[in-house]
Amino acid sequence: TNHSSQLFRYFGASTAKFGILTNGIIYRFYTDLDEPNKMDETPFLEIDLLDLRDQQIQELKKFCKNNFNLNEIIDTASDLKFLGLIRNVIKDIFSNPSDDYVRFILGCGVYNGVKTQNIVDRFKPLVKKSMSSYINELVNEKIQTALKTGEEQEKSAENQNVDKSPETxxxxxxxxxxxxxxxxxxxxxxxxxxxxxxxxxxxxxxxxxxxxxxxxxxxxxxxxxxxxxxxxxxxxxxxxxxxxxxxxxxxxxxxxxxxxxxxxxxxxxxx
CATH class of the missing domain: 3.30.920 (Metal Transport, Frataxin; Chain A)
Structure with a gap:
């Protein structure tokens, strides 16, 4: 876009290590991981204020004046960049698994025959449904574990009748x-x-x-x-x-x- 091109030029003409492109809602953080003094095409961190995640908040805190540490941010920027790219790939796979991915799944002991296009088309919705089902089970399991733990803690606190001070x-x-x-x-x-x-x-x-x-x-x-x-x-x-x-x-x-x-x-x- 015009704005990213403009930021790219500004970045190269300055000594800044970070560039931020925003429309007021989405913030994209750039640095020069690929080539020194040349802004990367891909941001190492992207934050949507309408869909803010806890992990992103922790990364954003590093840019606060009291916490700012240039070397620490640079050290984690590379991992953040690739984590974001990998996350996008996984997201695409879950929403619309590619033929190659379906063939990979079928090759993991699911189907021993020839993986023709008809076979791939037949199994693609099953692969998508299986992934969605597994994620739902995983999320529900985490929720139930957290709630059961909270319930056990509440029962323990209720039954123990611990004498606490007003300050506690x-x-x-x-x-x-x-x-x-x-x-x-x-x-x-x-x-x-x-x-x-x-x-x-x-x-x-x-x-x-x-x-x-x-x-x-x-x-x-x-x-x-x-x-x-x-x-x-x-x-x-x-x-x-x-x-x-x-x-x-x-x-x-x-x-x-x-x-x-x-x-x-x-x-x-x-x-």
Whole structure:
């Protein structure tokens, strides 16, 4: 583009080690890894403020005045660049696996016959479906492990009845900030349950990982857990077989779409 060409010229005419190209939302960070004093065509770091990831935040912090270390950034820039390129390749494979990739998968003990184009076309949707299924399983496994760990910690804290000083409680509370979005979600859930159970028994507990809506103020009787971040929002309800089911939320009002699930779960604690 014209802007990248202009930055390329500025970079070569200056002693700067980094160039940043932005439209106010997407920030692309460049340096001269390929050839000294010549800006690379590919950025070593790209950040989208509408889709900001934790790892990117850590890299961005390195550019803060108090943390700035030129050598450290240069040392990690090469890895970041190739990590980004590899990530894009993997993303393309998952969204639309190439014929060569499908042949590679088939050659890993999946299909011993000749990999003709018809065979590749036949297996391509299966390869794509298998990859998607595996990623979903992996994500759900991580979520369930994290939630179970949090639940065990809550049970342990509840049962141990540890005598803590007021200062200890203050320090723990300082790390947790209950947001307006979480309180709005709490009141929406209460309104959903209003005509079905005694809502005076509905309370909440905020943690650093999630926001729990409780029955009878017991952490072991949670109706749902909510993760309401700028980058992702979802609700988790434990199923009848103690599995953790995740439900996406585009907006907080989407909680109304799951009214039947919330009512059913809350009524279970009344039986």
């Amino acid at each position: 409680y203050d320090n723990e509370a300082d790390k947790i900030v209950t947001t307006d979005a979480e309180m709005e979600a709490f009141y929406i859930v209460k309104s959903i349950l209003r005509n079905h159970i005694d809502i005076s028994l509905i309370s909440y507990k905020d943690t650093q990982s999630y926001f729990s809506i409780l029955f009878d103020n017991k952490v072991t009787k949670w109706i749902c857990r909510l993760v309401l971040k700028d980058s992702v929002m979802y609700m988790i309800i434990q199923g009848e077989n103690r599995e953790y089911n995740r439900y996406p939320l585009e907006t907080i009002d989407d909680l109304y779409n799951y009214s039947e699930l919330l009512i059913k779960k809350a009524k279970m604690f009344c039986e």
